[in-house]
Structure formats: structure tokens, C-alpha cells
Amino acid sequence: MKKELIKYAVFALCILLAPLVFSGNYLMNVLVFVGIHTMLAVALNLLLGYAGQISLGHAAFFGLGAYGSGILSTTYNWNPWLAMTVVALVVGGLAFAIGFPILKLKGHYLAMATLGMGIIVYIVFNEWVAITGGPSGFSGIPNLELGPLVFDSDLKNYYLVWSFVLGCVLLSVNLANSRIGRAFRAIHDAEVAARVMGVNARLLKVQVFALSAMICAIAGSLYAHVMTFVAPPSFGFNISVELLTMVVIGGLGSIYGSFLGALLLTLLPEFLRFMHDYDIVFYGGLLMVMTIFMPGGLVRGIPDLFRKITGLKNKKGGAHA
Amino acid sequence: MLELQGITQIFGGVTALNDVSFSIHADQITGVIGPNGAGKTTLFNIVTGIYQQTRGQVIFEGSDISGIPVERLAAKGMVRTFQNIELFGQMTVLENVMVGLHSKSKSGLFACSFKAPWAITEERRIREEAHEWLRFVGIEQLADVQASNLPFGKGRMLEIARAMACKPRLILMDEPAAGLNSQETVGLAELIRKIRDLGVTVVLVEHDMELVMDICDRIVVLNLGQKLAEGTPREIQDNPEVIAAYLGDDE
Amino acid sequence: MELGNQLLQYLLSGLSTGAIYALIGIGFSIIYNATGIINFAQGEFVMLGGMLTLFLMETLKLPLWAAIPLAVLLATLVGLLFERLAIRPLRKASPISLVIITIGGSILIRGLSMLIWDKDTHALPPFSSEEPIMIAGATVLPQHFWILGITVVLIGLNKWFFSHTISGKAMRACSYNPRAAGLVGIDVRRMVLLSFVISAAMGSLAGIIVAxxxxxxxxxxxxxxxxxxxxxxxxxxSSGIPTVIGGLILGVLESLGAGLISSGYKDAIAFVILLLILFIRPQGLFGKPESERV
Structure with a gap:
């Protein structure tokens, strides 16, 4: 327990102090996206890494949050904070309702169903032009305000987004180390045995699905207010796959791994700007290589690799002596 | 305690169980035996809510539990173990037993994420009780080992500890001695007696005749989907029909 | 044009797109039945069919009749490599890993195709004249008949393969019970490979005739x-008639929906149907419910 607390404190400290080391609007802006992606990846990881249920439609919840917040606060002049709260609750409720039929499905079927759901939502973003602005997007979304403070610069947005991320990570770590988190992992490992122990697998899966959707919706709201503009391509199937890649690369069932995955997959394309079109090839290759050679993700794979290398050295040393 | 009334199970035209009735008495160890294909495992899965029987009723402590979802049985006081031990492999030994306490705790999703004071107290209690059950089966020193790394015999002990953590009044064990060496089987027999002495009713489906005859207070014999006999170990050993069934007189 | 003619028009074009869906669907089923995997890269074989034919015709200046079989062959080779390099190393993996690896494969194939060729859309020349044919007031392009004709032939071949050849029967045995099939001497791994080969071939051909x-x-x-x-x-x-009917139903509903309701939401129809079927009748429209056993 104490170990978890220290890990979290170090993580939070790094986040808070990062702007002292990294500066410049461009980098701050990229780090804002790392934050939003971390929230999304952590949300998906709760579902996929802990409860073992795949979703290929999580970009839809992200998009619903973004469009919901954008439309309510712009077209209908709602207070943005109120809009964010209402949208998060509505998306969570929606996911809860759809969760019952959808999570009855397993494995490949679940993947296909969530994928279908994601595409339907994406099509609605594109086609419901009167409300969403259609393919050309929805603009003029106001920045968030807190009293006299307007979140209109990259540095301010950095602290805005990352305070949400820190909250989200803390809650997720708490949850993961509680009876509920254990029940998720039990469902993942041996569902029938978990049910025999009194774990209501069906309800818990739906609950985590709803929670995960809710976190995505909040990330979406933040995204809308930070960008002040949203358009359908940010919420398509490719984004769902990108999220999946982050979770898999970081490590299934590791909250900090999701941060690592989000960091890597957000920074890399920025550094690899010159090979712009190659990024899709890169994602595909990365997904395959990771699944085959490092199924535990970086958080488990790197230490394993390290152990192997040092193990080899020791063996060699032993042979010498 | 537990009463089976006219249980019939038909799988796609094949009758796996035909009108089986018997009752299990409280505070006893009851063994269910029978040659391969007798329907023991099917019966077991029906009682524990994993299969839904075609006909008949399962009465547990006076109420009909047929059709009740598996996950509600633990709270009612019934729990089982599996023939091929079903552990939560990616979790530690201690965490496995902590899951066993799931039905005896109730902090929800939000209380857990926000670490509500009662959730913290409850978590502490879960941890302490889990340790106690590990002590009870004698594998406390393995608390922090990942469950998938346990040797089979220890895995069996862990599964029993996890089941006992549900504080059941009835525990059903599906071939608990399968895969154990003779020394481990002796330990198992002792443990099962210890469980009965806590006031927990035990039912086991078992192939190991020596174990069954040694520890069971009563035995029910199934053959070809029907009840063949029931009685004390002595009565069963002397029953000519049972002997014939085991020797396979029709072959 | 009056409504009756219009409906006939929608029906005919719906049937030919439906035939394409059916061919692709059979590809999914063949792999699923042999391995329990839903191959998310199935669509990429379809794309490869069309793109490879185009490439062979434009860059290597091959005539259509030569480009088609060669394109199918190449796409099939990709299917074979995919099974060897991605699926086989993971044989005992969880469904989630398998979903992830086939998604990874599909993205990789798609990305490489984009790099090798380009991002533009291309047209393949029709197999025969472009003159539309009039049927009872509806105008139909000859290509629709090519699609329907080739689909019928392929489905016939498929049926013959599964019920009359040793390999086909062996594959069916594997789908019922892979362990038992292995015990009687069927090389299950070869059958898995074969399933990828067949569905890559069918998928790519579907991609060619629709292009x-x-x-x-x-x-x-x-x-x-x-x-x-x-x-x-x-x-x-099913790798037979039920999936063909499924494809035709979907094709016709889509074409009617696009014509009578809105073309923008056309693509959503398939996914609404997909979700409804998965929620209400996961065993398919024609299947009997499976008794749930653990």
C-alpha cells in the first residue's frame, strides 16, 4: 500500500515540475495531449487490462464527451463545468445501458460489437450536420474558466488537464487495489471461479464499462475546451486502435503503463514528423511485434529484458570463475 | 441441509442424469462416487448453479435454489472447488483468498476509488481474515507468491482456503484428491475433517476410494445417470450392486 | 422514373453488393470455423485484390485476364504469410491477443499499401462493355452480372470443396473438434493455414470484381x-448458404436505405443490423440457439 503511495507521489511530483524543465508552447501543447491520451488509455485499461473486456469503440465516448461539451456550452450557452458534468453522467449512463447487452458478448464478438458501436457514433458526428457541423467540424468552443482564471494558454491548460489526469490516476490506482479491482482481475483470470466466490461478473463488467466511458467523456470535454474546435476524424476507428495500442504497449493492467504508452505514442509521431505517412505502418508493426514478443507491455517487458541481460552476464561471469 | 429432488438432465437428447434424489445431512462429510460417466460432475454443476437442470429441484436450507445465478450462492452459504483447480493465476496467493471474501464485504466502485473510511477498514479486515485462512490450510508462508507459480498440491490448498473464506455452511469439492501424491492426500483428509469440525457440511465427488471410505460419514453412489445406492461406507462396501457396477458386470 | 422501377433498380444493385459481402463473409466464417479467430485483416485481402490487379495492369501492362489470377495469387500469398508470421506464433493466445494481432496486421497491410501505391481512389476497367442493359425499366451495368455470376461459381466451388474433397472434409472435422481431428491424423495446423489461404483468395477475388x-x-x-x-x-x-443470404439481405437493405432514406447513413445500416443481431440472435438469423454449457 505504502509502495503505491510513494509511486503516486513521485509521479505527481514529476508532472507538477515538468514545466520547469520542458518549456515552450509547442512542447506544452504536446504534453497537454499526452495528458488527454493518458486519461483515455487509463480508462480503456481499467476495462481491458483489469476486467479483460476489449473495446474497439472507445473513441466514441471520447467524441461524445467532446461534442456534448462543445455543443452544450456553445450552441446552448451552458456553463462549461456544468456541461462537462452532465455530459459525463449522461455518457456514463448510456454506456451502462448499452453495457448489459454488449458485455454479454465475449472475445471477438465483443470486439466487433464495440467496433460497430464506435462506427455508428462516428457516422452520426459526420451526418448530423445541423448539430455537429458535419465533416467540417464544430468551432468556437469557449475555454474553461475558474473564477478570474481563464485556461487559454498552453501552460494553464497543462495544469488543467494534468490535474484531471492525476485525479483519474489516483482513483484508478485506488480502485485497482481494492476488492472491486481484485474482482475485475479475478473475472479476467477465471470467470466461473470468480462467480462462485460471489463476484457478480455481469454487473461489474457493466460498471467498469460505464466508468471507463465516463472518464473518456471527461477527457473529451477537456479536449473540446482546450482545442476550442472538434471534428469527426479525432474520434474515428483509428483513434480507438491508437488507444488500444497505447494500452498494449504500456502493459495491460498497469495504470502507469498506460501513461507510458500514451507518452510514447503521442511523442513519437511528433519526433517522427518527417516520416508522416509511415506512422500507420509503425502502429501496425508495433502492435504485432509487442503482442508476439512482449505481451506484458513495456512495464513488464523492460524489467524482464533487463533481468535476462544481467542474468546472461552473471552466467558468463560464473563460467569465468 | 441440501436436498435433491428428481434431478434430470438431458443434453441434446442424451440423458446424463435420470431422476436422481437424495439429501445431504448437515455437519457431515458426504461422498458422491460412481464409475466414469456416471453423471457426478454434471450433478455437481447443477447443484452449484453452473448448469440448469432439465427437471427437478435443488433445495438448500429449505429454499429452492434452482435457476439462481452462480454468484448469489456464495452469499447463501454454498461454495465449491474445481477438479482442475481454477485459481486467479495472475494474482498473489493472498489476493486469491481476498477474492474469496468478496461476498462478505460490500464497498462499492465509488467507495473504493475514493477510499472512503469504511472501505479502508473493510480492506484491512479482508486482509487479516485472508491471512487467517491461509494459516488454516497451512500455506501462509506463500502469501506473496503469484498463484500460477504454485505447485499443484499447494494450489489445491489455496483453492480450499479461498472457498472457506466465503464462510460457507456447505462446501462442495470436485475431486479434491485428483493430482495429489499420497502424502498430500493424507493432509487433505485431515483438512477436510477440520473443515467439518468447524461446522461446515462437506460434499465431495471423488475417485480415490481409500480417501472416501476413510473420511466420509455417508456415501451416495451414482451409476449411468441414476442413483444406485446410499449409506455408510461399510454398507456401500458390502453392497453387491455397487460392486457389480464398479467391476462392470456387463462387459 | 416511377417507384416500381426505382425499387427494382435498388434491388438489383443491392443484390450485387450483397454478393460481395457474402463472399467476404464466407472468408470470415472459414477462418472462424477452423480457428475460432475473427480475422480483422480480412478486409485487407479484399483491398489487395483490387489494388494488385490495378498495379499489374498499369505498371506491368498485363491484360485484365492475366492480371486477375496473378493478383489473387499474390493476395493469397499475403494471407499465407500472415498466418505463418502472425497467427502461428500465437496459437495458444487469449482472444484479446488474437484480436490485437489481426488488427495490427490489418493496419500494417493497409499502411504498406498506402506507401507502395498512394492515397488516391482508382477505377478498374469493367470486365466487358460499359453499356447499361435495360431490364423491366431498370438500368443495370454488365459488371453486376459478372459479380453475380462469379459469386455463384465461387459459392458452388466452395460447397464442392467442403463436401467432396479430402481437405475440405478434414477442415470441417477440425471445425467440429480440432483435438479429435488431430487424433485421427489430420494436420490441424495445415488446415488453419489452408483456411487463411482460401479466405484470402475469396476475399481478393471479391475485391477485384467489385472494383x-x-x-x-x-x-x-x-x-x-x-x-x-x-x-x-x-x-x-456459416461458410455456406446462410451467410450468402445474410450478405444479400444486407446489400439490399443498404441499397434501399441509401435510395429511400439517406445515403449518408447508408453505412450505419450494416452496423445497426450487426448490433441487433449480436444482441438478440447471436447465433444468426437461421441458427438454433445453442444450449449454454460451460
Whole structure:
């Protein structure tokens, strides 16, 4: 327990102090996206890494949050904070309702169903032009305000987004180390045995699905207010796959791994700007290589690799002596 | 305690169980035996809510539990173990037993994420009780080992500890001695007696005749989907029909 | 044009797109039945069919009749490599890993195609004249008949393969019970490979015959693949007639929906049907419910 607390404190400290080391609007802006992606990846990881249920439609919840917040606060002049709260609750409720039929499905079927759901939502973003602005997007979304403070610069947005991320990570770590988190992992490992122990697998899966959707919706709201503009391509199937890649690369069932995955997959394309079109090839290759050679993700794979290398050295040393 | 009334199970035209009735008495160890294909495992899965029987009723402590979802049985006081031990492999030994306490705790999703004071107290209690059950089966020193790394015999002990953590009044064990060496089987027999002495009713489906005859207070014999006999170990050993069934007189 | 003629028009074009969905759906089912995997890269074989034919014709100046078989062969080779390099190393993996690896494969194939060729959409020349044919007031392009004709032949071949050849029967045995099939001496791994080969071949051919009508580009595989899967789901993952019917139903509903309601929401129809079927009748429209056993 104490170990978890220290890990979290170090993580939070790094986040808070990062702007002292990294500066410049461009980098701050990229780090804002790392934050939003971390929230999304952590949300998906709760579902996929802990409860073992795949979703290929999580970009839809992200998009619903973004469009919901954008439309309510712009077209209908709602207070943005109120809009964010209402949208998060509505998306969570929606996911809860759809969760019952959808999570009855397993494995490949679940993947296909969530994928279908994601595409339907994406099509609605594109086609419901009167409300969403259609393919050309929805603009003029106001920045968030807190009293006299307007979140209109990259540095301010950095602290805005990352305070949400820190909250989200803390809650997720708490949850993961509680009876509920254990029940998720039990469902993942041996569902029938978990049910025999009194774990209501069906309800818990739906609950985590709803929670995960809710976190995505909040990330979406933040995204809308930070960008002040949203358009359908940010919420398509490719984004769902990108999220999946982050979770898999970081490590299934590791909250900090999701941060690592989000960091890597957000920074890399920025550094690899010159090979712009190659990024899709890169994602595909990365997904395959990771699944085959490092199924535990970086958080488990790197230490394993390290152990192997040092193990080899020791063996060699032993042979010498 | 537990009463089976006219249980019939038909799988796609094949009758796996035909009108089986018997009752299990409280505070006893009851063994269910029978040659391969007798329907023991099917019966077991029906009682524990994993299969839904075609006909008949399962009465547990006076109420009909047929059709009740598996996950509600633990709270009612019934729990089982599996023939091929079903552990939560990616979790530690201690965490496995902590899951066993799931039905005896109730902090929800939000209380857990926000670490509500009662959730913290409850978590502490879960941890302490889990340790106690590990002590009870004698594998406390393995608390922090990942469950998938346990040797089979220890895995069996862990599964029993996890089941006992549900504080059941009835525990059903599906071939608990399968895969154990003779020394481990002796330990198992002792443990099962210890469980009965806590006031927990035990039912086991078992192939190991020596174990069954040694520890069971009563035995029910199934053959070809029907009840063949029931009685004390002595009565069963002397029953000519049972002997014939085991020797396979029709072959 | 009066409504009756219009409906006939929608029906005819719906049937030919439906035939394409059916072929892709059968590809999904064949792999699913042999391995329990839903191959998310199935759509990429369809894309490869069209793009490879185009490449062979434009760059290597091959005539259509030579380009088609060669393109199918090359796409099949990709299917074979995919099984060898991605699926085989993971034989005992969890469904989630398998989903992830086939998604990874599909993205990789798509991305490489984009790099090798380009992002533009291209048209393949029709197999015969472009003169529309009039049938009872509806105008139909000859390519629709090519599609229907080739589909019928392929489905016939498929049926013959599964009921009359040793390999086909062995594959059916594997789908019922892979362990038992292995015990009687069937090489299960070869059957898995064969399933990928057959569905890559069928998928790519589907991609070729539809390309003159709907154009082709590096990313057509996504939608076509998903709709093919929808057809297979309606058909209860059968590699025979039920999936064909599923494809036709989907094709006609889509074409009617696009014509009578809105073309923008056309693509959503398939996914609404997909979800409804999965929620209400996961065993498919024609299947009997499976008794639930653990």
C-alpha cells in the first residue's frame, strides 16, 4: 500500500515540475495531449487490462464527451463545468445501458460489437450536420474558466488537464487495489471461479464499462475546451486502435503503463514528423511485434529484458570463475 | 441441509442424469462416487448453479435454489472447488483468498476509488481474515507468491482456503484428491475433517476410494445417470450392486 | 422514373453488393470455423485484390485476364504469410491477443499499401462493355452480372470443396473438434493455414470484381471487411448458404436505405443490423440457439 503511495507521489511530483524543465508552447501543447491520451488509455485499461473486456469503440465516448461539451456550452450557452458534468453522467449512463447487452458478448464478438458501436457514433458526428457541423467540424468552443482564471494558454491548460489526469490516476490506482479491482482481475483470470466466490461478473463488467466511458467523456470535454474546435476524424476507428495500442504497449493492467504508452505514442509521431505517412505502418508493426514478443507491455517487458541481460552476464561471469 | 429432488438432465437428447434424489445431512462429510460417466460432475454443476437442470429441484436450507445465478450462492452459504483447480493465476496467493471474501464485504466502485473510511477498514479486515485462512490450510508462508507459480498440491490448498473464506455452511469439492501424491492426500483428509469440525457440511465427488471410505460419514453412489445406492461406507462396501457396477458386470 | 422501377433498380444493385459481402463473409466464417479467430485483416485481402490487379495492369501492362489470377495469387500469398508470421506464433493466445494481432496486421497491410501505391481512389476497367442493359425499366451495368455470376461459381466451388474433397472434409472435422481431428491424423495446423489461404483468395477475388463499380483505394478494406463480417453474423458464421443470404439481405437493405432514406447513413445500416443481431440472435438469423454449457 505504502509502495503505491510513494509511486503516486513521485509521479505527481514529476508532472507538477515538468514545466520547469520542458518549456515552450509547442512542447506544452504536446504534453497537454499526452495528458488527454493518458486519461483515455487509463480508462480503456481499467476495462481491458483489469476486467479483460476489449473495446474497439472507445473513441466514441471520447467524441461524445467532446461534442456534448462543445455543443452544450456553445450552441446552448451552458456553463462549461456544468456541461462537462452532465455530459459525463449522461455518457456514463448510456454506456451502462448499452453495457448489459454488449458485455454479454465475449472475445471477438465483443470486439466487433464495440467496433460497430464506435462506427455508428462516428457516422452520426459526420451526418448530423445541423448539430455537429458535419465533416467540417464544430468551432468556437469557449475555454474553461475558474473564477478570474481563464485556461487559454498552453501552460494553464497543462495544469488543467494534468490535474484531471492525476485525479483519474489516483482513483484508478485506488480502485485497482481494492476488492472491486481484485474482482475485475479475478473475472479476467477465471470467470466461473470468480462467480462462485460471489463476484457478480455481469454487473461489474457493466460498471467498469460505464466508468471507463465516463472518464473518456471527461477527457473529451477537456479536449473540446482546450482545442476550442472538434471534428469527426479525432474520434474515428483509428483513434480507438491508437488507444488500444497505447494500452498494449504500456502493459495491460498497469495504470502507469498506460501513461507510458500514451507518452510514447503521442511523442513519437511528433519526433517522427518527417516520416508522416509511415506512422500507420509503425502502429501496425508495433502492435504485432509487442503482442508476439512482449505481451506484458513495456512495464513488464523492460524489467524482464533487463533481468535476462544481467542474468546472461552473471552466467558468463560464473563460467569465468 | 441440501436436498435433491428428481434431478434430470438431458443434453441434446442424451440423458446424463435420470431422476436422481437424495439429501445431504448437515455437519457431515458426504461422498458422491460412481464409475466414469456416471453423471457426478454434471450433478455437481447443477447443484452449484453452473448448469440448469432439465427437471427437478435443488433445495438448500429449505429454499429452492434452482435457476439462481452462480454468484448469489456464495452469499447463501454454498461454495465449491474445481477438479482442475481454477485459481486467479495472475494474482498473489493472498489476493486469491481476498477474492474469496468478496461476498462478505460490500464497498462499492465509488467507495473504493475514493477510499472512503469504511472501505479502508473493510480492506484491512479482508486482509487479516485472508491471512487467517491461509494459516488454516497451512500455506501462509506463500502469501506473496503469484498463484500460477504454485505447485499443484499447494494450489489445491489455496483453492480450499479461498472457498472457506466465503464462510460457507456447505462446501462442495470436485475431486479434491485428483493430482495429489499420497502424502498430500493424507493432509487433505485431515483438512477436510477440520473443515467439518468447524461446522461446515462437506460434499465431495471423488475417485480415490481409500480417501472416501476413510473420511466420509455417508456415501451416495451414482451409476449411468441414476442413483444406485446410499449409506455408510461399510454398507456401500458390502453392497453387491455397487460392486457389480464398479467391476462392470456387463462387459 | 416511377417507384416500381426505382425499387427494382435498388434491388438489383443491392443484390450485387450483397454478393460481395457474402463472399467476404464466407472468408470470415472459414477462418472462424477452423480457428475460432475473427480475422480483422480480412478486409485487407479484399483491398489487395483490387489494388494488385490495378498495379499489374498499369505498371506491368498485363491484360485484365492475366492480371486477375496473378493478383489473387499474390493476395493469397499475403494471407499465407500472415498466418505463418502472425497467427502461428500465437496459437495458444487469449482472444484479446488474437484480436490485437489481426488488427495490427490489418493496419500494417493497409499502411504498406498506402506507401507502395498512394492515397488516391482508382477505377478498374469493367470486365466487358460499359453499356447499361435495360431490364423491366431498370438500368443495370454488365459488371453486376459478372459479380453475380462469379459469386455463384465461387459459392458452388466452395460447397464442392467442403463436401467432396479430402481437405475440405478434414477442415470441417477440425471445425467440429480440432483435438479429435488431430487424433485421427489430420494436420490441424495445415488446415488453419489452408483456411487463411482460401479466405484470402475469396476475399481478393471479391475485391477485384467489385472494383470496376465502386473504385478501389488503400482503405476500402475496412468498410468492406466489416460489412462482410456483418453478413457472416447474420448467417451465424456459416461458410455456406446462410451467410450468402445474410450478405444479400444486407446489400439490399443498404441499397434501399441509401435510395429511400439517406445515403449518408447508408453505412450505419450494416452496423445497426450487426448490433441487433449480436444482441438478440447471436447465433444468426437461421441458427438454433445453442444450449449454454460451460
Amino acid at each position: 470496376p463499380l465502386t473504385m478501389t483505394s488503400y482503405d476500402v478494406g475496412v468498410m468492406l471487411g466489416l460489412k462482410g463480417f456483418c453478413a457472416a453474423i447474420i448467417g451465424g458464421m
